[in-house]
Amino acid sequence: MKTPTESRAVRMPGGLSLRLDVRALAVAVLLAAAALAAGVLLVGTGDAKIAPADVLRTLAGNGTAYQNFIVDELRLPRVLVGLLVGAALGLGGALFQAVSRNPLGSPDVLGLSQGSAAGALVVIVLLSGSAAQVTAGALAGGLVTGALIHLLAWRQGVHGYRLVLVGIGISAILTAVNGYLLTKADLVDAARAVVWMTGSLNGRDWTQVWPLLGLCVVVVPVVLGHARALRMMEMGDDAASALGVPVQRTRLVLMTAAVLLTAAATAAAGPVSFVALTAPQLARRLTRSPGPNLLPSLCMGALLLVAADWASQRAFGADQLPVGVVTGVLGGAYLLWLLVTERRAGRI
Amino acid sequence: MRAFGLPLSVAVLVVVALVSIAVGAKGLSPDQVWHGLFHDTGTYGDVVVGERRARTVLGLLAGAALGLSGTVLQALTRNPLADPGLLGINAGASAAVVTAITFLGVTSITGYVWFAFAGAAAVGALVWFLGGSRGATPVRLALAGTAISAALYGYIQAVMIMDDAALGRMRFWTVGSLASASDGTIVRVLPFLAAGTLLALGLARPLNAVALGDDTARALGAHLNRTRALAMLAATVLSGAATAACGPIVFVGLMVPYAVRSFTGPDLRRVMPYAAVLSPVLLLGADIVGRVAARPSELQVGIVTAIIGGPVFIHLVRRRRTARL
Numbered sequence: 001m002k003t004p005t006e007s008r009a010v011r012m013p014g015g016l017s018l019r020l021d022v023r024a025l026a027v028a029v030l031l032a033a034a035a036l037a038a039g040v041l042l043v044g045t046g047d048a049k050i051a052p053a054d055v056l057r058t059l060a061g062n063g064t065a066y067q068n069f070i071v072d073e074l075r076l077p078r079v080l081v082g083l084l085v086g087a088a089l090g091l092g093g094a095l096f097q098a099v100s101r102n103p104l105g106s107p108d109v110l111g112l113s114q115g116s117a118a119g120a121l122v123v124i125v126l127l128s129g130s131a132a133q134v135t136a137g138a139l140a141g142g143l144v145t146g147a148l149i150h151l152l153a154w155r156q157g158v159h160g161y162r163l164v165l166v167g168i169g170i171s172a173i174l175t176a177v178n179g180y181l182l183t184k185a186d187l188v189d190a191a192r193a194v195v196w197m198t199g200s201l202n203g204r205d206w207t208q209v210w211p212l213l214g215l216c217v218v219v220v221p222v223v224l225g226h227a228r229a230l231r232m233m234e235m236g237d238d239a240a241s242a243l244g245v246p247v248q249r250t251r252l253v254l255m256t257a258a259v260l261l262t263a264a265a266t267a268a269a270g271p272v273s274f275v276a277l278t279a280p281q282l283a284r285r286l287t288r289s290p291g292p293n294l295l296p297s298l299c300m301g302a303l304l305l306v307a308a309d310w311a312s313q314r315a316f317g318a319d320q321l322p323v324g325v326v327t328g329v330l331g332g333a334y335l336l337w338l339l340v341t342e343r344r345a346g347r348i
Numbered sequence: 349m350r351a352f353g354l355p356l357s358v359a360v361l362v363v364v365a366l367v368s369i370a371v372g373a374k375g376l377s378p379d380q381v382w383h384g385l386f387h388d389t390g391t392y393g394d395v396v397v398g399e400r401r402a403r404t405v406l407g408l409l410a411g412a413a414l415g416l417s418g419t420v421l422q423a424l425t426r427n428p429l430a431d432p433g434l435l436g437i438n439a440g441a442s443a444a445v446v447t448a449i450t451f452l453g454v455t456s457i458t459g460y461v462w463f464a465f466a467g468a469a470a471v472g473a474l475v476w477f478l479g480g481s482r483g484a485t486p487v488r489l490a491l492a493g494t495a496i497s498a499a500l501y502g503y504i505q506a507v508m509i510m511d512d513a514a515l516g517r518m519r520f521w522t523v524g525s526l527a528s529a530s531d532g533t534i535v536r537v538l539p540f541l542a543a544g545t546l547l548a549l550g551l552a553r554p555l556n557a558v559a560l561g562d563d564t565a566r567a568l569g570a571h572l573n574r575t576r577a578l579a580m581l582a583a584t585v586l587s588g589a590a591t592a593a594c595g596p597i598v599f600v601g602l603m604v605p606y607a608v609r610s611f612t613g614p615d616l617r618r619v620m621p622y623a624a625v626l627s628p629v630l631l632l633g634a635d636i637v638g639r640v641a642a643r644p645s646e647l648q649v650g651i652v653t654a655i656i657g658g659p660v661f662i663h664l665v666r667r668r669r670t671a672r673l
Contacts, residue, residue: 109498164491172598172654175501176658187515191515277495321506328503332503339492
């Protein structure tokens with residue numbers, strides 16, 4: 001592990017000091033700015049186009065009634081859901097990858113997405129539920145799956161490799177269950193379920209924004225508070241314990257946070273694939289820091305999701321192709337590249 | 349036990365196959381099964397037997413293929429968690445078949461079996477590339493395979509979103525089922541399965557040497573690269589053909605070799621025949637359970653094997669020794 005050269009210690013009165021990684025912070029700020037800019041661009045994109053300047057004016061409260069309606073009622077909530085979902089997935093992915101100590105240990109691979117999908121499919125196929133009920137089902141599915149993986153991987157503590165493998169086993173079972181539910185559905189329900197399972201931002205409104213925002217406001221500070229301990233844990237459990245980190249407790253808190261973030265994000269937008277996998281990796285390459293890169297991953301996730309949604313709308317027209325298809329294709333290509341390079345470096 | 353084990357396994361297989369013909373939405377008595385198999389006069393029972401015979405034969409063939417393929421992959425990667433489903437090879441075949449059906453208008457199994465091979469081979473090569481080198485742990489391989497599967501299933505979903513008709517057909521195929529078996533399907537995949545099986549059995553000795561480690565194998569005179577390439581070919585042909593015929597079925601190739609090794613030991617010359625005989629027992633058993641469990645409809649066999657196999661896999665993982673291998 002190389003030492004980041006650009007970190008500075010900020011000393012405060014009263015003996016408090018804080019280590020600051022300047023490059024990571026700069027990357028996070030730049031990514032956040034880019035995500036917000038992409039968000040503004042996305043608000044203006046659609047059947048009724050609005051120039052970015054007009055979008056900003058409308059957001060400031062100076063738009064026409066027509067612009068107000070389009071921005072406030074239709075597009076702003078969608079973009080906010082996109083930003084929040086992306087941020088939650090980016091942070092959740094960074095946590096999973098750090099805890100499993102593997103660049104492929106993302107919620108897509110570990111079965112959480114399949115768990116959320118199973119919850120949603122039960123509601124769609126067996127109960128023909130409303131959109132709100134689907135969200136609740138997905139949330140429940142994700143949380144139960146997260147708890148199950150953690151319980152089954154528990155054996156005098158949870159270790160990264162066992163977590164990964166148990167997750168893969170659960171994921172295989174749930175994939176089969178989901179396939180079965182899909183065959184039970186009539187074609188209309190099946191089509192609805194498949195769109196949900198791909199991940200889409202279409203038709204998201206304020207009712208999705210508030211719970212997600214509330215969760216992020218509570219969970220993100222908790223996670224960032226544990227960043228230091230997580231950094232220690234990347235050196236291995238024994239080394240971290242020796243340095244005074246309560247390894248199992250920290251891991252439990254962070255896993256819970258990651259499951260909450262991922263399940264909430266998936267409940268809001270469906271299992272948008274590969275954002276959680278790629279965001280931390282891309283962030284790491286930008287910060288050039290081996291640590292968990294929590295804040296940069298969060299901002300990168302938001303940027304990725306909103307940019308992907310914008311790309312899908314520009315390329316295929318509004319609401320034609322769910323954003324999950326775009327992230328899936330890009331993520332798949334990235335994954336191949338990652339597999340090859342990481343293998344060469346012996347890190348997978 | 350050594351002398352009687354294999355005949356006993358074959359006897360079990362025969363019984364399971366007969367049960368598979370007798371059990372279903374309409375149960376048949378042993379007399380009726382006998383009548384339908386050997387004195388077909390076109391009675392109602394005979395027609396039912398005819399329908400279920402194709403399904404049972406396909407189950408036999410696909411089960412043996414998946415079991416052998418799993419055995420070969422586990423020996424090749426020196427990894428007890430290797431399985432054509434888990435390593436993404438089935439997903440590769442599925443993605444290729446979905447592409448063929450949706451974009452190229454291929455409808456018959458003769459047409460898309462080649463696509464299944466191509467997809468299986470592409471992913472197989474990737475897995476080989478990832479796992480053939482030193483330092484590939486079971487965790488790495490399983491992760492790589494699962495990640496590849498996730499990407500490919502994402503692609504399959506995207507295709508199904510864009511095309512409702514494809515969704516209507518594909519959602520049944522992608523869970524893995526024996527229900528659509530016909531004599532035509534069997535005749536078409538049989539040559540590939542036979543070739544793959546012969547190749548796999550022929551590789552038992554060289555793969556035994558490979559299992560000892562590269563250096564020892566070379567010292568024993570094994571052709572390392574040739575053995576590996578042929579083994580990959582055998583695994584690909586077997587799982588590709590099985591997937592083309594019944595869709596992706598996971599965990600059969602994982603569970604059976606593991607169980608077999610517990611009483612035969614690691615010698616592949618003994619593991620392979622048992623795996624070939626006992627894997628269809630598992631697959632047909634799962635198919636029978638699927639027919640009985642969710643009456644009046646059916647649970648597809650791929651779902652039953654995943655529900656049985658998932659816990660077995662997790663149990664394997666929880667045993668510290670296996671996962672750290």
